[in-house]
Amino acid sequence: MKPPPATSSRKATNVTIDAGLLEHAKSLGINVSKASEEGLSRAVAAKQEAIWLQSNQAALESSNAYVDRSGIPLARHRNF
Numbered sequence: 001m002k003p004p005p006a007t008s009s010r011k012a013t014n015v016t017i018d019a020g021l022l023e024h025a026k027s028l029g030i031n032v033s034k035a036s037e038e039g040l041s042r043a044v045a046a047k048q049e050a051i052w053l054q055s056n057q058a059a060l061e062s063s064n065a066y067v068d069r070s071g072i073p074l075a076r077h078r079n080f
Contacts, residue, residue: 015036025032053060072078 017032022032025035067073
């Protein structure tokens with residue numbers, strides 16, 4: 001799943017970050033806000049994927065069981 005597109009709208013917030021990690025990031029010239037946003041975006045995408053998989057688990061299992069029993073639909077038409 002793709003995360004929602006980034007917008008130019010930003011909201012200031014406070015976060016608690018390990019002091020050593022923060023100083024190291026700054027010394028490397030890492031934009032902490034951008035890195036935090038990218039990490040949060042990945043975490044949101046991973047959580048959405050997990051929720052989708054959980055909510056569709058029964059359908060996926062049913063589909064896999066059908067293929068196990070009957071084979072791939074239209075397999076006889078495959079040229080490879």
